[in-house]
Amino acid sequence: MNPTHGKQLLPALGLSTALLLGILQSTAIADDGYRILQDQCAACHALQKPEKEGLDHVWERGGPDLYYSGVKFRHEWLERWLQDPQRIRPGAELYSRYVISTPDGDRIDGDSLPEHPVLEQEDAKAVASALMRLKGPDGLVEEGAYADEQVSSARAQMFFGRLRGCAGCHAIDPGDGGRSGPNLGSAGSRLQPDFIYSYIKNPQAFDPHVWMPRQSLSERDLQMLTGYLLQQRLLEEDDEE
């Protein structure tokens, strides 16, 4: 063996070892995270696609299904949110279980809403890594579907608020929209673009009995709504840039 070759191989070998160690370390973190998920989260969230996804499933679960988290969430958002969980669904899941009917109209009983546990930084990191490995069935999200074209905020806002009625159930700013659906003011920080596109296109593909109906939307509408929701980002993220 030519000694020069050996000298060239050494750095490459070192790099490979470092990469391998990195992979092993991240696998170990994700494994730890999955153990936490199973011990602390599985009572409320489905970590695997449920065998029976009947109407009862949406009534019995305590939070959204997580078995496709890896194609839904942004990793960095998950890590942050798990350490400081802010309510995303004003009426939790299922909203009907937390509503009080009064002569003046229904209201959400804030005292009965469940609080999400807060995780320490290390655990949040591990759980976020584990969640990002849960991809759900193949083809659930249309990869590359979002075209990332420029979206007019004003036009999209009118579309979201009036022309398609999304604001009937979802608020961008708290108090400025419906309360039965998740608040979308942080959608761009929280969700992946292709997930937003695919979910709006067919919510029932993800959750057969979810209370968001499938709308008849054109490709142009889907792109515009996805682009608009991606513009809705947490303020601190904008400050970081």
Add this chain to the structure above:
Amino acid sequence: MTRILNRSACHCLLVLAACAVAVTAIANDEFEHAKKLYDTYCAQCHGMGRDGKGINSPTMSTAPRNHLSENIGNIPEAEMEKIIREGGLAVNKSVLMPGWESVMTDEEIKGMVSYLYEICCRENK
């Protein structure tokens, strides 16, 4: 002979009564299922009290229908089915009422129409 006839008549009555109980039970099952569907999909806007005052209603530009109103009873069955299946726009009403065919079967939509006819005028029956 008379005793035999009486016994047959009693038997028929028992069978009829059993049938009536079975029919009522089926109707009750359908009613309960429609109620659960309502609490899942409709109550978010139309309210748990069915009065149009759901948690989403305060910020809506068009108020959701009050399903306890007698006017509901005047809407033809076919139109009711169309609104639930295809949404408000299909009958030139509000876009805020979406179509629900992605989560309700034809049978469930028919059951929902029966449920709405039942609750709208119950107090006046």
